[in-house]
Amino acid sequence: MNLSLDNTQNAFAYKSNADLRKARFLFTVIQNPLVVSLATSVTPFLMKSGLPINGLIRSTIFKQFVGGETLEDSARVTKQLGAYGVQVILDYGVEAKEGEENFDNVADKIIEAVEFAATQKNVPYVSVKLTGLASLNLLETLNEAPRLRSGIHDSESQTAEWERVRERMFAICDIANEKGVGILLDAEETWIQDPIDRLAFELMGVYNKGKVVVYNTYQLYREDRLHFLKLSYKLAVEGNFLLGAKLVRGAYMEKERERAIAMNYPSPIHVNKEATDRDFDAAALFCLEHKETISLILASHNEQSNLLTAQKMIELGMSNNDERVHFSQLFGMSDHISFNMALENYNVSKYLPFGPIQEVIPYLMRRAQENSSVNGQTNRELLLIRKELSRRKAKK
Ligand SMILES: Cc1cc2nc3c(=O)[nH]c(=O)nc-3n(C[C@H](O)[C@H](O)[C@H](O)COP(=O)(O)OP(=O)(O)OC[C@H]3O[C@@H](n4cnc5c(N)ncnc54)[C@H](O)[C@@H]3O)c2cc1C
Secondary structure, three states: OOOOOOOOOHOOOOOOOOHHHHHHHHHHOOOEEEEEEEHHHHHHHHHHOOOOOOOHHHHHHHHHHOEEHHHHHHHHHHHHOOOOOOOOEEEOOOOOOOOOOHHHHHHHHHHHHHHHHHHHHOEEEEEHHHHOOOHHHHHHHHHHHHHOOOOOOOOOHHHHHHHHHHHHHHHHHHHHHHOOOOOEOOOOHHHHHHHHHHHHHHHHHHHOOOOEEEEEEOOOEEHHHHHHHHHHHHHHHHOOOOEEEEEEEOOOOHHHHHHHHHHOOOOOOOOOOHHHHHHHHHHHHHHHHOOOEEEEEEEEEOHHHHHHHHHHHHHHOOOOOOOEEEEEEEOOHHHHHEEEEHOOOOOEEEEEEEEOOOOOOOHHHHHHHHOOOOOOOOHHHHHHHHHHHHHHHHHH
């Protein structure tokens, strides 16, 4: 296999020295779990208090991990990435803002993003978080009570509320289908995931005929998800539709474990990282082995998992840019994977959120946490940035 992920010159070609130095500073700061823990608890309050910290956030963590406050801002980043053959998954980064009016606004923003994506050469997908379109309370209720899942809801108002959520998703998918843009339904916490999965199946049954428009997300840190992926495949075959499967390890591990302890039920998360890794890689191989039915998006910063998947594609005689396989990393992380893979002609993208600063704070806090944990990527990001800065200095 020709693919090597080591080349930092490729990885950071789009970053100036000043950008790299800023990134080095940021990753050095968020490496410290104490700083991150403090920042995640006080930042939302500081933002609300009206203290002028927007500027600081904008020029540091926001710039590193977010495309901009508007679609127009993101267009600049999209173009820049496109120059290196790197694609984009657009994400309107506003999360869990309650109220029907807010849900309608988010749906409108997502539709705008789909329309924008259709005008760009390198934006094949738009991602959707159902918590942007539905109330947490409704999702929790639907998750908890099996009899409610069949559509027989507790009250007429809940039935009407769920109907509006479905209408929003169908409106988004109608336009995506018409414009040739894929919709990625994000996976969220286990206590609201069931209705998301059900809606994903309903949508795939309608739109994924002959081409894949809708993708569901599988969090392989969950003990039950490899089995669920296999079940999803069976349902797709039986239902005569194509399965879109985005694989992630999962972003809510601490929260899931804490809730399980607090509420005294077994944690749904694997007992250790090895078990998560094993299921993640097994899921990727399963998708490739069933490529007639499954289109795979491998969303990971794990070098080993990306290389293993690329190797398996060779073994199965697939070309690097087979349209059924796509790789993706978050904007601001693991450029060495994205840019080196793009050079070898793989379909690879950056997941690029956009939205007003105060609205994307939860996303930014997750990135800070992800990069500060002991098992996190910060060390590797820092090493790569330092390596590239030294290489540039030596070249002078
Ligand atoms: C394009 C894209 C889309 C995404 N969409 C979603 C989404 O819809 N839903 C979502 O939840 N996340 C999503 N994520 C975030 C993703 O879950 C995290 O970025 C990912 O978990 C980080 O893991 P990794 O595969 O990059 O590799 P690694 O760095 O190898 O793995 C880190 C991950 O392993 C798991 N892990 C770590 N320690 C342990 C342990 N002790 N026991 C068990 N498991 C452990 C955790 O999931 C941790 O995040 C997305 C990421 C990308 C790139």
